[in-house]
Amino acid sequence: MPNIRVLRDMKARELVKANEVIRRAYLYVARNESLPPQVRHQAQLQLNTFGRYTRPTTVKNRCSESGRGRGIMSEFALCRYQFRLKALNNEIPGVRKASW
Numbered sequence: 001m002p003n004i005r006v007l008r009d010m011k012a013r014e015l016v017k018a019n020e021v022i023r024r025a026y027l028y029v030a031r032n033e034s035l036p037p038q039v040r041h042q043a044q045l046q047l048n049t050f051g052r053y054t055r056p057t058t059v060k061n062r063c064s065e066s067g068r069g070r071g072i073m074s075e076f077a078l079c080r081y082q083f084r085l086k087a088l089n090n091e092i093p094g095v096r097k098a099s100w
Contacts, residue, residue, distance in 0.1 A: 005067035009060055012053040019054040023047065 029035060029043035052058065061072045063079035071080040076092065087095045 003067040005069070006062055006064060008053075009062050012058045012060075015051065015053045016056050016059055019050060020056075023050060023054060 026043045026047045030040050030047060032040065060069055061074055061077070062069050063072060063082055064077040065082045066079060068079040068081075072078070073080065073083050076083055078086065083092070086092050088097060090096075
């Protein structure tokens with residue numbers, strides 16, 4: 001069972017994906033200096049109506065097992081400690097402990 005941090009991150013990822021195109025369009029209009037100020041202002045107001053988790057900056061890579069936000073190996077979505085445990089138990093295909 002994922003903890004609340006992982007669930008929040010999953011929710012943010014879904015909402016960012018769902019609203020990405022329209023947010024980009026409003027951002028383009030709001031930052032386009034060749035348009036009249038009223039149009040740009042309306043686009044900025046529309047951007048402000050979006051929810052908190054629709055911003056791409058709210059998405060953070062987290063460990064899928066523990067919810068830890070630091071030391072993440074993005075290929076596996078695991079923190080370094082969970083990666084080590086799973087690698088030692090042969091739960092990650094193709095990963096073995098190095099020995100030389």
